[in-house]
Amino acid sequence: MKEKRIVLGVTGGIAAFKAASVASGLAQRGYDVRVIMTKSATQFITPLTMQILSRHHVAVDTFDEYNPEVVNHIDLADHADLFIIAPATANIIAKMALGLGDDMLSTTLLATQAPIVVAPAMNVHMYENPVVQKNLATLRERGVFFIEPGQGHLACGYVGKGRMAEPEEIISWVETFFAGGKPLAGKTVLITAGPTQEPIDPVRYISNHSSGKMGFALAEAAAKAGAEVILIAGPVSLQTPERVKRIDVVRALEMREAVLHYLPQADIIIKAAAVSDYRPLQEHGQKLKKTADQLTLTLTKTEDIASEVGKRKKEHQLFVGFAAETQRVEDYAREKLERKGMDLIVANDVTLPGAGFGTETNIVTVYDRQGKVLSLPLMSKAEVAAEIIRLIGERLHGN
Template identity: 45%
Template sequence: MLQNKKILIGVTGSIAAYKIPILVRLLIKAGAEVKVVLTPAAKEFVSPLVLSTLSKNEALVDLSTNNSWANHVQLGRWADVLLIAPLSCNTLAKFANGSCDNLLTAVYLSATCPVVVAPAMDEDMWHHPSTKNNLSKIASYSNHIIPVEKGELASGLIGDGRMAEPETIVKWLEDFFLSGNQLKGKKVLITAGPTYEAIDPVRFIGNHSSGKMGIAIAKELKKCGAEVTLIIGPTQVELPVVNQVIKVRSAEEMYNACDKIFSQTDIAILNAAVADYTPVIVAEEKIKKQDGVLEIELKKTKDILKHLGEIKTLKQFLVGFALETTNEKEYALKKLRDKNADMIVLNSLNDNGAGFGYDTNKITIFDKQQNEYSFETKTKTEVAADIVNTIVKLYV
């Protein structure tokens, strides 16, 4: 799986850097082409000469040497993946805040390839709130994080913070490149964001959905090779690079957009927080403030998930979402049955770090046979990967 893959390794100043020669040997043995960039601090932990010899490419440290310029832009474009291993606490903070003071940070900021990081630090540093915040930041930039391991640390303590072993990193990369083709040739429709139901030209009925979760799923689908159409309601979040983006405002517009393209779709993922009700009458002029009670008559919006469930074929896979506050599992399973969906993703507003506005989420997935797949609270990028991986397992 790593045959002819171009892997650029970024090494930072951590004692775990002593494992990188082993990692380079394993990657070369697997058929990969490897180049290495070190931070100045990393030279104190591992020899550039050793890495140059093992990788058969000069290990770079400085932006320029002997009137020669290390083209950081070209390095980031050369690689199929940029692997930062080990990622120190210091360089993590630089990545999170866009600091650029050495060759590696310049390569990171200009890289057009996927970025994967394998953190390494002492347990107290790993659990510090600022470290968690920085990890969430780089995850929100679509960087991938290989989990740390628990064991003996350089301080002599036993705890979390060990960099993943070289063999684990190689296996992670193999799985990563395998996932890049899992949905190749599949056409996927995904909805995201809220809908705004107009009351008058100024006011609307809406909800707190940001669109972050749906956008994260769209990115993950694209990474897995799918042809992605994103139908999205009003949002301030930067839109992903997918095959097609259709912007809508109301539930009616989202219904019509989904209905129009669903027949050409292999997988439909209805993540949007679509309004359940919309005003019967929309005022043509702004409603003036007045004494007394303003009454607005509402009618049900069209049920997109139910409609697609009624018309889907056996070759199509339909995914719904359920955001609940009480009897979560019961309501999610009922929705799964009633809407003829193939999979339902449950969010509970009772879970910390889940729901609207967060950069994290906690989900439980149910399939058509009512099998349950539970996940811990993770960044929305990681949650998106869990959702897409489950779809692949159930559909592909």
């Protein structure tokens, strides 16, 4: 990792003392660590400490151009392979969201094209403030990564969410990031995505609001994780991710046939599609004319693909389902997991802002047979997908 340069931004919070362990741990693992501190951060930990641990000059003042051959903040921005902001206060998060550049750290962040990962740290009420949450959502939409703060006793005396992730967790995240994140190498992943359409007549059908975005994000994340991905997609207008084999279907029956065809070769099955629960008992060959004030349709159940997968899957196969609910989310999700033979289920409340069909974001909780295993706040669907794939990788490797 000697060729990987990490710029560690340290801001003014009590958790700044943890940044020393982050810098030391990364340097010991062979990373080239360069530290930028805000002036507020120097009230909690000295630049000399960070210089000794990182083995490089620590930047604090934008105008401290100690090397006349380069402009310091541009040089750091250009040569960074990764930016870590730890701790990230509400102030630096706001600056990043608004595009402000009024000190060495915020100016360098504006100039870099490197990936950025943020480890927030603040009082629980500050973290829950709607303005802070909006700023976090803005950064997530721009592709900024987050290492979520933990729950517990905070330095201010409160108990709640806001404690910066431990240095070991941050270092582990970095190593996974640079390792290429290939936990599914050599595995085949079968994913369903989007809605199905059940015809009434040649011009009308029964369907739902699913956009397929979550399923496609999962397909992309699985491919990046090294898997061979088979994506069975209902009628959606989405671009096929790279290195993904796509099979297009329309009806629930077609999706069932495709799933069962590819099921034997799959190591992981992720059923993210919103399959229609019912279809018209009679499909009319000609367009129905609007001649009466009322029209009665008799519906019959469609094929229960998830139940069939649960009954047919082998011991080595991991089955992940989805539950989009509007009430009693945990109860319904866990009951569905048991009833359909799933190993994991991803549940979301589609009535929450940012978590419904067609959005670019999601809010999910993952359960197994023992209970909750992962809870994710408002994130882009790409981030949610990456976290789910990471969890699947851990399950496959026994972590």
